[in-house]
Amino acid sequence: MSRPVIGIASYRDRARWNIWDTDATVLQQGYVDGVRRAGGRAVVLPPDDTDADVVARLDGLLLPGGADVDPARYGAARHPRTDTPSADRDAGELLLLEAALAAGLPVLGVCRGLQLLALAYGGTLHQHLPDLVGHSGHCPAEGVFGRHPVHLVPGSRAAALYGELAEVNSHHHQAVLDPGGLHVTGRGEDGVVEAAEDPSRPFVLGVQWHPEVSDDRKLFAAFVAACTTRSLHTAASV
Numbered sequence: 001m002s003r004p005v006i007g008i009a010s011y012r013d014r015a016r017w018n019i020w021d022t023d024a025t026v027l028q029q030g031y032v033d034g035v036r037r038a039g040g041r042a043v044v045l046p047p048d049d050t051d052a053d054v055v056a057r058l059d060g061l062l063l064p065g066g067a068d069v070d071p072a073r074y075g076a077a078r079h080p081r082t083d084t085p086s087a088d089r090d091a092g093e094l095l096l097l098e099a100a101l102a103a104g105l106p107v108l109g110v111c112r113g114l115q116l117l118a119l120a121y122g123g124t125l126h127q128h129l130p131d132l133v134g135h136s137g138h139c140p141a142e143g144v145f146g147r148h149p150v151h152l153v154p155g156s157r158a159a160a161l162y163g164e165l166a167e168v169n170s171h172h173h174q175a176v177l178d179p180g181g182l183h184v185t186g187r188g189e190d191g192v193v194e195a196a197e198d199p200s201r202p203f204v205l206g207v208q209w210h211p212e213v214s215d216d217r218k219l220f221a222a223f224v225a226a227c228t229t230r231s232l233h234t235a236a237s238v
Helices: 029-037 053-057 087-103 112-120 129-133 157-162 218-237
Strands: 005-009 011-017 020-026 041-045 060-063 107-110 124-126 146-152 165-170 175-178 183-188 193-197 204-207
Touching (some): 005 053, 005 087, 029 041, 087 112, 112 124, 112 175, 146 157, 146 193
Parallel strands (some): 107 204
Antiparallel strands (some): 124 175, 146 165
8 A cells, every 4th residue: 555645745944964954855753754654654845836737646745833824814913023925935835735635635734734734724823922822832932942832722633633621832922813624622821812723524623732753642643643544545546
């Protein structure tokens, strides 16, 4: 049986290696490793807003963490602490996401990926959490991960993986404000949305924490299993 083919969105950034110091298409290796260890074939997708035809060749889509989404995407003015927009990344990832949802593919969103899911479902974001919760525990410092408990809704996909209480890592200063059509299935003790999903679909789940930099394999395993089921179903219908 062939491994399910899982597209992972990547982004453009400055990178230095060997003789090079140049613009590059980059992605944190933990996402690729997480998919591979769970039995999937990772395919890295650079930003491309021409079309989303590649979705027809995928069995699942993973949207990773990264820079803030342009607040113009949800009708808000830019907060002083919001990152400079990456127009190509926003456009390319939302195009992929909309096509993946239309095709019924399993989708996993991590950090920024959860926030993109909320936007695709008609929601909005809060741009700077310390203004809302009065602390910086979700991102203690640049490059420093916070740790905190998350309460998960009984019966949700997230709770099926982690139980009703989980300890997670975090590195974000933005979060989902309005989830739109998604169901919020996890919150921190300060009320911040930490997980959301679409229970009407086989697998559409976003988490605000970072499994790719921890020893947590549960989320990748469940996602790749859903992609495998999708792959088998597609093969059987051909």
